[in-house]
Amino acid sequence: MSLDQDTVKRIVEGALFAAGQPMKLDKLAGLFLEEEAPPTEMLVEAINQLKEEYASRGVMLKEVASGFRFQVQESVGEWVSRLWEEKPARYSRALLETLALIAYRQPITRGEIEEIRGVSVSSHITKTLLEREWIRVVGHRDVPGRPAMYGTTRTFLDYFNLKNLDELPSLAEIRDLDTINAELELVQRGLDPNGQLDVDESDVEEGGDGDLTGQSDSEEGDDHSRSEAGSQPAESEVQTVAQSALDTPTETEHTGDPKPGELT
Numbered sequence: 001m002s003l004d005q006d007t008v009k010r011i012v013e014g015a016l017f018a019a020g021q022p023m024k025l026d027k028l029a030g031l032f033l034e035e036e037a038p039p040t041e042m043l044v045e046a047i048n049q050l051k052e053e054y055a056s057r058g059v060m061l062k063e064v065a066s067g068f069r070f071q072v073q074e075s076v077g078e079w080v081s082r083l084w085e086e087k088p089a090r091y092s093r094a095l096l097e098t099l100a101l102i103a104y105r106q107p108i109t110r111g112e113i114e115e116i117r118g119v120s121v122s123s124h125i126t127k128t129l130l131e132r133e134w135i136r137v138v139g140h141r142d143v144p145g146r147p148a149m150y151g152t153t154r155t156f157l158d159y160f161n162l163k164n165l166d167e168l169p170s171l172a173e174i175r176d177l178d179t180i181n182a183e184l185e186l187v188q189r190g191l192d193p194n195g196q197l198d199v200d201e202s203d204v205e206e207g208g209d210g211d212l213t214g215q216s217d218s219e220e221g222d223d224h225s226r227s228e229a230g231s232q233p234a235e236s237e238v239q240t241v242a243q244s245a246l247d248t249p250t251e252t253e254h255t256g257d258p259k260p261g262e263l264t
Contacts, residue, residue: 008038009046016050022067022158065157065164095125099134103156103168107138107149126150134159 003011012028025043032038047068051061058080059070072080098121101113114121129135129150138151157164 003032003036003038005042005045008042009049012043012046013050016061016068016070019069022064022069024067027067062161063163064161065154071161092125094119094122095128098125099129102129102135102150103152103165106151108151109141109147109149111147132159 011031015028015031016023025040025047028043029037029040047061054060054070058073058076060073062069062071094117097117098113101116102108105112105116110121110126126135132155133153134156135150136153137148139149140146141149152165156162162168
């Protein structure tokens, strides 16, 4: 028994709403019995139809690294986020700079991050990023001590609304830091009903937004290690700190980086 396109579309729609997590095409295909399984082209068409139908609604169909999911439209996120009483998680600038360096220069070691930033990396930062599963150890550098090399994960891509690393903005697209900081004061809340990632300005060291040389992260607080399951950031949050963190020249760059799709 074959199913028509409208039925397949409604099944896909219901499954994505009920799943509570992204679903890839092969997982959607597994919902159908062998004798009724639609061809892949029909599933793709159902996805495309749903994207078009929901484009002007309060929710949208978005493809991220782990598959397709429904999420709140950014334009209404400010209001929907009020369903949750807790404040959005606040992360230090140091943590976001570290995350930006890992995202753009992976695989990278802790020592290389410290050399670029000119400041030691607090153990709280790497612990938080590992616990959130935004980063993982992808190998060890073949040098004395064999330091761990870090890279980003699919969870990182999902959280920041990315399908793959190719969707990270190029450095040429990252605008002036002061301009972004001003815009962040007016930016609408997140891409998810649970709000937006905030930069904790109290953790920005004195001496200028981008001047971190000689400072230390060793006294970082634990604000950034709170549990804030479900909160969703705006992509500009990491872009905000990327300019100052990534413009610093370094001799630690290397060849053999994994390609954007090579994540687990």
